[in-house]
Amino acid sequence: MCAAARNTPFLETSPWLVAPQDRQPALAEDRSADIVIVGGGYTGLSAALSLRDAGADVALLEADFCGFGASGRNAGHLTPTIGKDLPTTLRLFGRPRAAALVRFADAAVEYAEEVIAKHGIACDYTASGNLVAGVHPKHERSLVRAAEAAASLGAQVRYIAPAEMRERGLPPAFLCGVLEERGGTLDPGRYVSGLRAAVLRSGVRVYEDTRVTQLEDGAQVVARGAGGSIRADCAVIATNAYTHALGRRRRHVVPLRVSLFETEPLAAGVLEALGWHGREGVYTAHEVLENYRITAHGTLTGGSKVVRYRYASGFAPGGDPAAFAAIERAFRERFPMLRDLPVAHFWGGWIGLTLDVLPQFGVEGSHANVHFGVGFNGHGIAQGTLMGAMLAQRILGRLHPHAAALERSLRAWPLEPVRWLGSQLINGGLALIDARTDRQVRRLAGRGGGRSRA
Ligand SMILES: Cc1cc2nc3c(=O)[nH]c(=O)nc-3n(C[C@H](O)[C@H](O)[C@H](O)COP(=O)(O)OP(=O)(O)OC[C@H]3O[C@@H](n4cnc5c(N)ncnc54)[C@H](O)[C@@H]3O)c2cc1C
Numbered sequence: 527m528c529a530a531a532r533n534t535p536f537l538e539t540s541p542w543l544v545a546p547q548d549r550q551p552a553l554a555e556d557r558s559a560d561i562v563i564v565g566g567g568y569t570g571l572s573a574a575l576s577l578r579d580a581g582a583d584v585a586l587l588e589a590d591f592c593g594f595g596a597s598g599r600n601a602g603h604l605t606p607t608i609g610k611d612l613p614t615t616l617r618l619f620g621r622p623r624a625a626a627l628v629r630f631a632d633a634a635v636e637y638a639e640e641v642i643a644k645h646g647i648a649c650d651y652t653a654s655g656n657l658v659a660g661v662h663p664k665h666e667r668s669l670v671r672a673a674e675a676a677a678s679l680g681a682q683v684r685y686i687a688p689a690e691m692r693e694r695g696l697p698p699a700f701l702c703g704v705l706e707e708r709g710g711t712l713d714p715g716r717y718v719s720g721l722r723a724a725v726l727r728s729g730v731r732v733y734e735d736t737r738v739t740q741l742e743d744g745a746q747v748v749a750r751g752a753g754g755s756i757r758a759d760c761a762v763i764a765t766n767a768y769t770h771a772l773g774r775r776r777r778h779v780v781p782l783r784v785s786l787f788e789t790e791p792l793a794a795g796v797l798e799a800l801g802w803h804g805r806e807g808v809y810t811a812h813e814v815l816e817n818y819r820i821t822a823h824g825t826l827t828g829g830s831k832v833v834r835y836r837y838a839s840g841f842a843p844g845g846d847p848a849a850f851a852a853i854e855r856a857f858r859e860r861f862p863m864l865r866d867l868p869v870a871h872f873w874g875g876w877i878g879l880t881l882d883v884l885p886q887f888g889v890e891g892s893h894a895n896v897h898f899g900v901g902f903n904g905h906g907i908a909q910g911t912l913m914g915a916m917l918a919q920r921i922l923g924r925l926h927p928h929a930a931a932l933e934r935s936l937r938a939w940p941l942e943p944v945r946w947l948g949s950q951l952i953n954g955g956l957a958l959i960d961a962r963t964d965r966q967v968r969r970l971a972g973r974g975g976g977r978s979r980a
Pocket of ligand 1: 564565566567568569570587588589590591592593594595596597598599600601602603604605736737738739764765766767768769771772784785786874875876877878899900902903904905906907908909910
């Protein structure tokens with residue numbers, strides 16, 4: 527492990543987020559509402575806003591403070607990425623469904639942009655687009671294919687050849703790419719805090735420090751916490767990667783841990799010399815991607831690369847030093863010109879993974895009144911926000927135009943220990959492929975090749 531990763535501070539939440547000054551009191555009595563929402567991330571907060579807009583009496587219960595989950599910890603790429611990748615989605619689901627999924631993902635980005643504008647959320651959103659970057663010449667073919675598949679499905683993406691990459695000033699490690707023209711980057715903490723403020727202004731009753739320990743089915747659903755309960759006509763499960771701990775969707779959404787880092791601010795001259803004037807968010811074309819972006823305060827954040835599944839969907843508290851070392855090493859290799867720039871801190875969070883890498887939107891319970899919108903597979907900034915609106919529409923008895931895109935038979939993960947063994951095998955296999963790619967990239971860099979072929 528590199529020394530820097532060992533000594534650099536680990537943040538329990540993330541640098542984007544501080545606990546709110548106006549933390550809402552925990553639920554301490556038995557109350558009722560029209561609708562009870564469990565979880566205060568993008569999905570739950572967005573559902574709350576839409577339901578309140580329609581005049582419903584809404585109670586939202588959050589185990590910690592709103593934004594404490596992935597919504598306050600992510601990398602901030604507002605992206606229309608959907609599924610594993612579009613060629614795979616096309617193969618698995620066929621053209622009409624794949625095209626509908628692309629429309630869903632595009633609409634999600636648009637909807638999040640509308641929400642940001644409507645509520646005046648100052649979250650440093652830059653509509654720069656995001657770019658899937660090849661780091662080895664062999665990525666060129668698959669990226670051209672991915673861009674063709676995406677364009678044929680109506681996605682607003684295009685292949686960026688090496689010459690244009692250099693014209694755009696993208697760092698030289700990124701050889702070619704597929705640019706998602708919709709979306710960009712934002713400050714995820716300011717976005718979720720802005721949603722929370724809008725929800726509070728709207729008159730939704732928010733109870734923080736209220737972990738739901740039991741969600742009882744019935745003609746009326748009862749959500750129970752340690753100090754009280756909410757009885758409601760229906761419930762919304764908006765707990766994404768944490769859902770299994772609620773005793774729901776255990777076999778459908780599993781938590782994977784992802785780690786990120788942030789550097790110290792780049793000096794103005796260094797930032798200028800780096801180029802990258804378009805500030806596109808970047809994810810690499812690895813099997814398990816690396817992501818990088820410049821923040822509004824002139825730091826660089828990045829990471830991913832290593833994802834971890836723990837036996838029986840367990841959550842390990844604390845940091846992941848091996849992952850931190852791996853993401854710092856990757857950063858140093860992609861940005862050799864920033865070798866002296868210190869990493870300021872590392873942190874991590876959990877994404878909710880589904881077997882077909884698509885979000886799950888549905889309803890369950892003995893009285894079909896427990897609605898769920900979970901499993902964003904690391905793409906939930908936009909999709910969680912739209913999911914909130916879709917959940918609200920379903921509860922109000924309306925058909926959301928993008929609901930059909932997500933309708934399918936929802937596939938379950940195998941039981942333990944097969945699940946854990948499978949995850950080790952798949953993760954190990956993907957890590958080997960990526961390690962081989964990285965070795966090849968290093969060899970090419972050593973020979974002075976593969977950096978800027980036009
Ligand atoms: C490291 C990392 C990087 C990511 N990068 C990106 C990215 O760049 N772009 C992108 O689109 N997506 C990204 N994601 C994914 C994105 O953050 C999530 O998909 C999204 O935040 C999910 O929102 P949510 O509201 O559904 O869930 P969450 O934000 O996780 O919210 C769920 C909430 O439920 C609460 N909760 C859990 N259990 C209970 C309970 N029993 N009772 C009450 N409350 C409960 C939790 O405390 C939490 O606040 C990333 C995720 C991680 C972890």
